[in-house]
Amino acid sequence: MRFRILLTVVMALGVAGSLLAQDAPVKPADIAGVWEMTTQGTPQGDMTSEATFVQEGEKFKYTAAGFGGMEMSGEGTVKGQDVEWTVVISTPQGDFSLTYKGKVDGETMTGEVQAGDFGAFPFTAKKKK
Secondary structure: HHHHHHHHHHHHHHHHHHHHHOOOOOOOOOOOOEEEEEEEEEEOOEEEEEEEEEEEOOOOEEEEEOOHHOEEEEEEEEEEEEEEEEEEEEOOEEEEEEEEEEEEEOOEEEEEOOOOOHOOOEEEEOOOO
């Protein structure tokens, strides 16, 4: 009898705890600032540049120097540790999209950039001090 009461209490607490955990909003990772970002294995080889993130809550703006010195910019979201943004580059052949998806772990970021028909390439980033 005591075991059943104890089991019922434990289960009730577990359900209540999981309901509370679902309602609690997850704070977005802090990505604001300048990051040294490297995209590996591109047709031009590994590419490193400084990327700047200006963050307001879960939304941010991104800017970085792109290939040939042109500036790339885009917007994205950060939800918990997950980050995603898109950059649209206008070329004589038409617009070209880069979609970045990654995870933030403190002052490092890892993920993948989808570059249209060129495929996907891994990227890493480290927040500059």
